[in-house]
Amino acid sequence: MRWGRPAAVPLPPSLADSGWRNGHPRPITVMPQRRASANVWFLHHGRQALCLRLDLSGSVELLRYRPLLRAWTAC
Numbered sequence: 763m764r765w766g767r768p769a770a771v772p773l774p775p776s777l778a779d780s781g782w783r784n785g786h787p788r789p790i791t792v793m794p795q796r797r798a799s800a801n802v803w804f805l806h807h808g809r810q811a812l813c814l815r816l817d818l819s820g821s822v823e824l825l826r827y828r829p830l831l832r833a834w835t836a837c
Contacts, residue, residue, distance in 0.1 A: 763807055
């Protein structure tokens, strides 16, 4: 497994207009009140990828990119 999003994997639709276009890993800084400076992380092993999203309330959304479907699905 590697950090980051491979170029062949598109961003999830909810991130298409955000600053996460490059998909590179970013440092995580945990701040007071359970907030984090980075809130999206990508893991991949080539063709398939995972996207972890942390919202400000602390809940995590886990998405998986499936190349055969060419779509992100909830895990």
